[in-house]
Amino acid sequence: MSLYIRVLPLVQSDKLLRMTAKAFKMDLKNLSFLHNKAYVNGEWVSAKSGKTFNVLNPATGELIGDVPDMDLQDVQVAIKAAHDAFPSWSSITAKERGILLRKWYDLMEKNAEEIAKIVTLEAGKPLAESKGEVAYGNSFVDWFAEEARRIHGEVLQSPIKSKEMVLIKQPIGVAALITPWNFPQAMITRKAGAALAAGCTCVIKPAEDTPFTALALCDLAAQAGIPKGVINVVTSDRPNAPTVGKELCESPLIAGLSFTGSTEVGKLLYQQCASGIKRVGLELGGNAPFIVFNSADIDKAVDGAIASKFRNCGQTCVSANRFLIQDGIFDKFVEKLKERMINLKLGNGIQSDVNQGPLINKAQVNKVEGIVKDAVDKGATVVCGGQRATEIGEQFYQPTLLTNIKTDMLCYLEEIFGPVAVCIKFSSEDEAVTISNCTKRGLAGYFYSNDVTQVWRVAKKMEVGMVGVNEGIISSAEAAFGGIKESGIGREGSHHGIEEFVYVKYICFGNLQ
Known part of the structure; x- marks a missing residue:
């Protein structure tokens, strides 16, 4: 369980080291790559104003450390650094970029356990879950290291003998990447891996709740030999986030923006990008249905429900939000789900037996509490849970199961983003599909059925970008991740992920005869 990697001098404050050592009960000499400076143009830098903001451990409320609270002037410097680095980075061969990405991947794999501990420290995830995120996040750099050499063009059949026509793909330029707190490692690698493979340079704005993971990745990127200015990370607190985000748009x-976060913020960024007709990739909120038909294997459906709903304490964009259970198995499913839920262990993620961490901040706790209260006030039945788990910590909420759901309840209409499962009874396939699609969101959806004809029929009818059939965990570097309707634009992962960061150039050669 040693924690070792090269520590750059004058980057880590004694306070940061002490707080982190306390959290993990470690010797200071074994602590590594926790940086309390931003990373711009290959240097660890403070905000020009000298201001910083605190980052807290959501499980304990204790201070982890502070990082620069950067503003407009700081982000302009980072953008300029990325812009200056773009000509040289985009001109090296795809093979060379792939080799550097491979070195970055190898370092992240070598230090996966250490990165996972940082994720747990600032995001609150159980350590086993953080390790899973890091493996998942690393897989994108592995994938795009290879995809760099598969950015193919086309030779067209000219209609005129004296002309030859080709299409080539070129990197768009500087990419702004704004990433969320719920997957502080994977959301960076999923975007940056594709952007760097394509030949773009990056300015990354991590969430204010989870900046240390992003800074750790920069340390490893520098060790891998990725040149200065190619990857830049600017950190800012909530008051400065709108200004920084606006400038990135x-x-x-800036040639393009890739954002993962709420639909509301995504719409604002989309509007701001319109002024410059930027390339835009948006991975936004969901309201995922999870349908269980009478023919389903109930035990497998419950396994999938637990995996989909309670990963990261329900704080994922593809988390199951509405459980639609057919009337023939409704009671049996609810009882089995309750049995599994009451055995979930809440606590600090560094404890090996914990599988449910805290919500990320107090605002999120208040939101989840308000959604449950609204449901109860309107007649919902609390099967289990339904309250804060204050005996464990201020930001813990009990895994909660609700039934007798009505269409005017917030839990029916909104993305919960917390450990609350709502079960809705339905009678027919058409009714389930109608309920499933009665939302403006369309990211992911799940259903369980052993009827082969129903499987194909329902998968096509669900108005989402991704469908899990008899499966609750669907994300993979090889798959195209993204939604429809108000859940976003574009795709991440797979070979389609590269397309977000290249444009097609048509070249016509004339007078060849």
Whole structure:
């Protein structure tokens, strides 16, 4: 369980080291790559204002450390660094970029356990779950290291003998990447891996709740030999986030934006990017249905429900939000789900037996509590849970199972983003599909059925970008991740992920005869 990697001098404050050592009960000499500076143009830097903000452990409320609270001037410097680095980075061969990405991947694999501990420290995930995220996140750099050499063009059949026509793909330029707190490692690698493979340079704005993971990845990228200016990370607190985000959308030096977060913020960023007609990739909120038909294997469906709903304490964009259970198995499913839920162990993620961590911040706790209260006030039945788990910590909420759900309840209409499962009874396939699609969101959906004809029929009818059939965990580097309707634009992962960061150039050669 040693924690070792090269520590850059004058980057880590004694306070940061002490707080982290306390959290993991470790010797300071074994602590590594926790940086309390931003990373711009290959240097560890403070905000020009000198301001910082605190980052807290959501499980304990204790201070982890502080990082620069950067503003407009700081982000402009980072954008300029990425812009200056773009000509040289985009001009090296795809093979060379792939080799550097492979070195970055190898370092992240070598230090996967250490990265996972940082994720647990600032995001609150159980350590086993953080290790899973890191493996998942690393897989994108592995994938795109190889995809770099598969960015193919086309030779067209010219209609005129004296002309030859080809299409080539070129990197768009500087990519702004704004990433969320719920997957602080994987959401960076999923975006940056594709962008760097394509030949783009990056300015990354991590969530204010989870900046240390992003900074750790920069340390490893530098060790891998990725040149200065190619990857830049700017950190800012909530008050400065709108200004920083606006500049990442509107700067003439930025070619495109990739954002993962709420639909509301995504719409704002989309509007801001319109002024410069930027390339935009948006992975936004969901309201995932989880349908269980009478023909389903109930035990497998319950396994899938637990995996989909309670990963990261329900704080994932593809988390099951509405459980639609057919009337023939409704009671049996609810009872089995309850049995599994009451055995979930809440606590600090560094404890090996914990499988449910805290919600990320107090605002999220208040939101989940309000959604449950609204449901109860309107007649919902609390099968289990239904309250804060204050005996464990201020940001813990009991895994909660609700039935007798009505269409005017917030839990029916909104993405919960917490450990609350709502079970809705239905009678027919058409009714289930109608309920499933009665939302403006369309990210992921799940259903369980052993009827082969129903499987194909329902998968096609669900208005989502991704469908899990008899499966609750669907994400993979090889798959195209993304939604429809108000859940976003574009795809991440797979070979389609590269397309977000390249444009097609048509070249016509004339007078050849």
